Amino acid sequence: MSLFVTCVVDLFEPDVGVASVRLLRAGGCQVSCPTGQTCCGQPAWNSGFHEDAATVARTSLDALDADGGDAVVVPAGSCSTMIKVFWPELFELVGDHDAADRARRLGERTYELSSFLATRPLSLRPLGRRVAYHHSCHMLRELHVRDEPERLLAAAGCDQVPWGAGDRCCGFGGMFSFKLPEVAEAMADDKLSSLAEAEPPADLVVGSDGSCLLHLRARAEHEGHPVETRHLAEVLAEALA
Amino acid sequence: MEGGRAVTAPGTETGDRTAFLARLRERLAGGVPENLAHPLPPPLDGVPLVRSNRLDPSDIVGSFIRNAEATRAVVHDRTVADGHMPDDLLAELVERHVVRRAVVSREPEARHIGDRLQDLGVAVDPVSIATSSRADLGVTSAVAAIATTGTLVQDSHVVGGRSVSLLPPVHLCVLPADRIVPTSAEVLRGLGDGRVLPSNLVLITGPSRSGDIEQIMALGVHGPLVVEIALLRAG
Amino acid sequence: MSAEFTLVGTSLRERTTEATRDERLQASLARAIRHFARGREAAFATLDDGDALRRAARRMRHEILADLPNVLERFADRFRANGGHVHWAVDATDANAYIAEVARRIGARTVVKGKSMATEETGLNRALEEAGCTVVETDLGEWIIQLAQQTPSHIIAPAVHLDRYQVRDILETQAEPGRKLDTEPERLAAFAREQLRSRFLAADLGVSGCNVAVAETGSIVLVENEGNGRLCTTVPRVHIAVMGMERIVATWDQLDLLINLLARAGTGQHLSTYTNIITGARRVDEADGPDEVHVVILDNGRSDVLGTELHEILNCIRCGACLNVCPVYRQVGGHAYGWVYSGPVGAVLTPLLARREAEAAELANASTLCGACMDACPVSIPIQDLLLSLRRRKAADAGAAERAGWRAWAAAWSRPLTYRASIKAAALGRPLSRHAAMAPGLRGWAQGRTPPTPAERSFMQRWKAGEL
Numbered sequence: 003m004s005l006f007v008t009c010v011v012d013l014f015e016p017d018v019g020v021a022s023v024r025l026l027r028a029g030g031c032q033v034s035c036p037t038g039q040t041c042c043g044q045p046a047w048n049s050g051f052h053e054d055a056a057t058v059a060r061t062s063l064d065a066l067d068a069d070g071g072d073a074v075v076v077p078a079g080s081c082s083t084m085i086k087v088f089w090p091e092l093f094e095l096v097g098d099h100d101a102a103d104r105a106r107r108l109g110e111r112t113y114e115l116s117s118f119l120a121t122r123p124l125s126l127r128p129l130g131r132r133v134a135y136h137h138s139c140h141m142l143r144e145l146h147v148r149d150e151p152e153r154l155l156a157a158a159g160c161d162q163v164p165w166g167a168g169d170r171c172c173g174f175g176g177m178f179s180f181k182l183p184e185v186a187e188a189m190a191d192d193k194l195s196s197l198a199e200a201e202p203p204a205d206l207v208v209g210s211d212g213s214c215l216l217h218l219r220a221r222a223e224h225e226g227h228p229v230e231t232r233h234l235a236e237v238l239a240e241a242l243a
Numbered sequence: 244m245e246g247g248r249a250v251t252a253p254g255t256e257t258g259d260r261t262a263f264l265a266r267l268r269e270r271l272a273g274g275v276p277e278n279l280a281h282p283l284p285p286p287l288d289g290v291p292l293v294r295s296n297r298l299d300p301s302d303i304v305g306s307f308i309r310n311a312e313a314t315r316a317v318v319h320d321r322t323v324a325d326g327h328m329p330d331d332l333l334a335e336l337v338e339r340h341v342v343r344r345a346v347v348s349r350e351p352e353a354r355h356i357g358d359r360l361q362d363l364g365v366a367v368d369p370v371s372i373a374t375s376s377r378a379d380l381g382v383t384s385a386v387a388a389i390a391t392t393g394t395l396v397q398d399s400h401v402v403g404g405r406s407v408s409l410l411p412p413v414h415l416c417v418l419p420a421d422r423i424v425p426t427s428a429e430v431l432r433g434l435g436d437g438r439v440l441p442s443n444l445v446l447i448t449g450p451s452r453s454g455d456i457e458q459i460m461a462l463g464v465h466g467p468l469v470v471e472i473a474l475l476r477a478g
Numbered sequence: 479m480s481a482e483f484t485l486v487g488t489s490l491r492e493r494t495t496e497a498t499r500d501e502r503l504q505a506s507l508a509r510a511i512r513h514f515a516r517g518r519e520a521a522f523a524t525l526d527d528g529d530a531l532r533r534a535a536r537r538m539r540h541e542i543l544a545d546l547p548n549v550l551e552r553f554a555d556r557f558r559a560n561g562g563h564v565h566w567a568v569d570a571t572d573a574n575a576y577i578a579e580v581a582r583r584i585g586a587r588t589v590v591k592g593k594s595m596a597t598e599e600t601g602l603n604r605a606l607e608e609a610g611c612t613v614v615e616t617d618l619g620e621w622i623i624q625l626a627q628q629t630p631s632h633i634i635a636p637a638v639h640l641d642r643y644q645v646r647d648i649l650e651t652q653a654e655p656g657r658k659l660d661t662e663p664e665r666l667a668a669f670a671r672e673q674l675r676s677r678f679l680a681a682d683l684g685v686s687g688c689n690v691a692v693a694e695t696g697s698i699v700l701v702e703n704e705g706n707g708r709l710c711t712t713v714p715r716v717h718i719a720v721m722g723m724e725r726i727v728a729t730w731d732q733l734d735l736l737i738n739l740l741a742r743a744g745t746g747q748h749l750s751t752y753t754n755i756i757t758g759a760r761r762v763d764e765a766d767g768p769d770e771v772h773v774v775i776l777d778n779g780r781s782d783v784l785g786t787e788l789h790e791i792l793n794c795i796r797c798g799a800c801l802n803v804c805p806v807y808r809q810v811g812g813h814a815y816g817w818v819y820s821g822p823v824g825a826v827l828t829p830l831l832a833r834r835e836a837e838a839a840e841l842a843n844a845s846t847l848c849g850a851c852m853d854a855c856p857v858s859i860p861i862q863d864l865l866l867s868l869r870r871r872k873a874a875d876a877g878a879a880e881r882a883g884w885r886a887w888a889a890a891w892s893r894p895l896t897y898r899a900s901i902k903a904a905a906l907g908r909p910l911s912r913h914a915a916m917a918p919g920l921r922g923w924a925q926g927r928t929p930p931t932p933a934e935r936s937f938m939q940r941w942k943a944g945e946l
Contacts, residue, residue: 175846258566466705
C-alpha cells in the first residue's frame with residue numbers, strides 16, 4: 003500500500019510517519035511511499051484558492067495513482083478527508099473531469115490510518131497510560147471515524163479519560179488560526195480547561211491530526227501549562243510487541 | 244375538525260405576483276448546482292414519520308400523562324362514570340387558585356364546568372377579550388391531545404375563540420381520555436384533506452414559559468402560568 | 479433598528495477579539511451554550527433515527543424550493559380564499575411601506591410585535607415609528623433588547639448575551655419611580671407579564687413572523703413558548719404576518735416533520751409550548767381574533783441566492799441550532815457577526831442579504847469548517863460548504879499580493895523538488911512566518927502560541943535515505 007505522509011508530518015512530525023510505517027508493516031503490509039507526493043492542497047482549498055489547490059493536489063494524485071497501491075493510507079484525518087471527500091469536487095471545479103474521476107476511484111481506496119489499522123492484526127502490549135483523545139473535526143464528522151482510535155488505544159492498554167470538550171473543534175482550522183488567532187486561542191483554551199477538569203488527569207493528549215495537536219500544545223506551552231501530545235501512531239507504535 | 248364558514252370574499256392581493264414569481268422561475272431555470280462533497284439524499288417516498296421513545300404504544304394515556312407533566316402541566320387522572328370532572332376536584336382547584344371570575348368556552352364539557360363554577364360562587368362571564376383578561380380561570384376542553392408530547396389541541400371554531408386558554412393565568416382543560424392520539428402526525432397530517440380549517444388551531448404543550456433570562460424557565464410570560472388537565476377516563 | 483449595518487468601520491478580528499476578552503459575555507455564552515446543547519442532544523436522543531429524519535428533511539426542503547414558484551402561488555391563492563390579504567414584497571422598503579400603509583389606513587397607534595427576524599432584517603420598527611406608531615416588541619428577549627436599544631445576539635434567544643443583573647437594570651427603567659426590581663428571573667418575567675399585558679390589550683395592529691407557511695391550506699404556522707405570538711395574532715383587530723418567501727412547505731405531512739425537528743433542534747423541546755396554526759381571520763361566531771389578516775411575502779435578496787452554489791441556505795428554518803454548536807459563536811457571541819443573523823447561518827446570509835458583500839465577505843472566515851453546524855441542523859444544510867463557496871467568491875476578488883502568494887506556493891508545492899527545497903530551508907531554522915515557500919499569511923501564529931520548529935530531517939529525507 004501507498005503511504006501519503008502529509009506535509010505536516012513530513013515537515014514537523016516525521017516520527018509520526020516513521021511510526022505509521024512500523025505499524026503498517028506490523029499489520030502485514032508492504033509499505034511504499036511515492037516520492038512524487040507533496041501536499042493534498044487543503045491550505046489553498048480552505049482559503050478559497052481552489053485553482054492553486056488543484057495544482058498541488060494533482061501532483062499528489064498523480065504520484066499516488068502511479069504508485070498503484072491497493073490502498074492509500076494517511077496519518078491525518080483532515081488530509082484523508084481532503085482526498086476522499088473534497089478532491090472530486092476540487093477537480094470538477096477546475097474542469098479537470100479526468101482527475102475528478104481518478105480522485106473518486108483513489109478516494110474509495112484511501113483510508114485514514116486508524117481506520118485502516120483497525121482492520122489489521124496488530125499485537126499490542128499494554129502501555130498503561132492515561133490518555134485524553136481529541137476527536138478532530140474531519141475524523142468525526144466527515145470520515146465518521148470515532149470508535150477505531152478508541153479501540154486501538156484500549157488494545158494498547160491505555161485508559162481513556164472522559165473529556166467533556168473532546169469532540170469540540172480545537173481552533174486550528176488551517177488558515178483560521180492565522181486569520182483570527184485570538185478566537186483560535188480561546189477555542190484551544192476552552193478545550194484545555196475542560197481537559198484540566200478530568201480527575202485524575204490524563205498524562206497525554208492523543209489525536210489523529212498532527213496540526214490539531216500542534217495547535218493545542220503550542221497554546222498550552224504559551225500559557226505556561228504545557229501538555230504532552232502524541233499522535234496516535236506514535237502511541238501505538240510504542241505498544242508494538 | 245370543522246372550520247366554520249369563511250368570513251368574507253377573497254382577500255386582496257398587491258405587489259406584482261407575476262414579476263415576483265417570474266424572477267424565481269428565471270433563477271431556478273438552470274437547476275441547482277450539485278454538492279459533490281455532501282450530495283443530496285435520494286428522493287423520498289413520502290414524508291417519514293417521527294417516532295419517539297417517549298411514547299409507549301401500549302399505554303397512550305399513561306404516556307400522555309407523563310409527557311404532559313414533564314412540561315409542567317398538572318394532570319388529574321380520574322375515572323368517571325358520567326363523563327364529567329368530579330365536583331370535589333373542581334372545588335379544590337377553585338380554592339387553590341382563588342378563582343373569583345372565570346370564562347368558559349362553548350364546548351359542552353366546559354359549559355358544564357361553567358354551571359358548576361357558578362354553583363361554587365364563581366362569576367362566569369360571557370367570553371370576550373375583556374372578560375378573559377379579568378378572569379382568574381379559563382376553561383376549555385380539547386379536540387385532541389398528543390401522547391408523545393403531552394399536548395392539547397384547541398380548535399377556535401369548537402372553542403368559540405382563543406382568549407379563554409390564553410389570557411387568564413390558569414387554564415383548565417377537561418380532556419376525555421379517548422381524545423388522546425399517539426403523535427403529532429395524527430393531528431397534523433390530515434389537515435389538508437378537504438376540511439375547512441378553523442381560524443386558529445393551537446397545539447398547547449404546558450404553561451407559557453420563557454428562558455430568555457439566563458435560560459432559567461419562567462412561567463406565565465405571557466400566557467397562562469398554570470395548565471391543569473382534568474383527564475377523564477370512562478369508568 | 480436592525481437593518482443598520484454595523485460591519486463597516488470595524489474588522490471581524492477586532493470585534494471577535496473584543497468578545498473573547500469580555501468576561502461577562504463569556505460567562506453568559508458558556509451558560510447558554512451548555513443549556514442548549516444538553517437540550518438538543520436529549521431531545522434528539524429520544525428519536526428513532528434523528529439523523530435519518532434530518533437527511534430526509536434536507537431532501538424535502540430541496541424539493542419544495544425546486545418548486546417554490548408553484549408552492550407560493552398555491553399558498554397565496556388559498557390565503558386569499560380564506561379572506562386574507564397577500565402582498566408580494568420585492569424588498570425591505572416595499573414590505574415596510576405596505577405594513578406602514580395598513581397601519582395608517584386602520585389608524586393604528588400601537589403595534590405589538592411577535593419575534594420576527596425578517597422584520598429585524600427589513601428594519602420594520604423604524605419604518606413604523608417614522609409613520610407615527612409606537613412599536614412594542616413582546617417576546618421577552620426582544621422587549622429587553624428593544625428597551626436597551628440593542629440588537630438581538632441570537633436567532634431565537636435575543637438576549638442571550640445578558641445576565642440577570644443587566645436585565646434587571648434594563649427593565650427597572652420601566653418601573654414606577656423608586657420601584658426596585660428583584661434579579662430573580664421569575665420575578666423579572668412576572669414584571670414583564672404585568673407591563674406588557676396592557677400593551678397587548680391596547681394594540682391596534684399585531685405583526686408576527688412566520689415559522690412555516692403551508693400551501694395546501696393557505697395557513698401560517700407560528701411556533702413559540704411565551705404566548706406573545708398568540709396574543710399578537712388574537713387581540714389586535716388586524717394581524718400582519720411577514721414571511722421570508724422560502725419559509726414554506728407544500729403539505730401538512732411536510733409541516734409535521736419540520737415542526738418536530740424545529741422544536742428539538744432549536745430549544746430541545748419535543749414541541750414548543752404553542753404551535754399556532756392560523757388560517758384566515760376570525761369567524762363570525764368566534765369571540766376573538768383579528769378581523770383582518772395579511773401576509774407579506776418577502777424576497778429582499780433571497781431570489782438572488784436561488785440556483786447558485788449558496789442555494790441550500792434557503793432551506794434554513796431559523797432554529798438557531800447551528801449557533802448553539804458553533805465553537806466560534808461560543809467564543810464570540812452574536813454581535814461580532816455585525817448584523818441580524820449570526821452564527822454559521824448568519825455568516826452565510828449576511829453577505830447575501832445585507833447586500834454589502836464586500837464588507838461582509840470576511841464573515842466567511844469566522845469558521846474552522848468543523849462541520850458541527852451541519853450535524854446539528856434539522857435540515858442538514860452543509861453550511862461549511864457554503865462558507866467555503868463564499869471564500870472562493872472572496873478569493874476571486876483578492877488583492878494581487880494574496881493571489882501571487884498562493885500561486886507561488888502552488889508552483890513550489892506542486893513539484894517535489896521545490897517542495898522539498900522549501901522544507902529543507904525551513905528546517906534550517908528559519909521562522910515559519912518569514913518563509914515565502916510556505917503558505918501565505920502565516921504571520922498570525924506567534925502572538926498567543928509558541929511557534930513550532932520544523933524537524934531537522936523531514937520524513938521524506940529519511941525515507942529516501944533508506945532509513946525506513
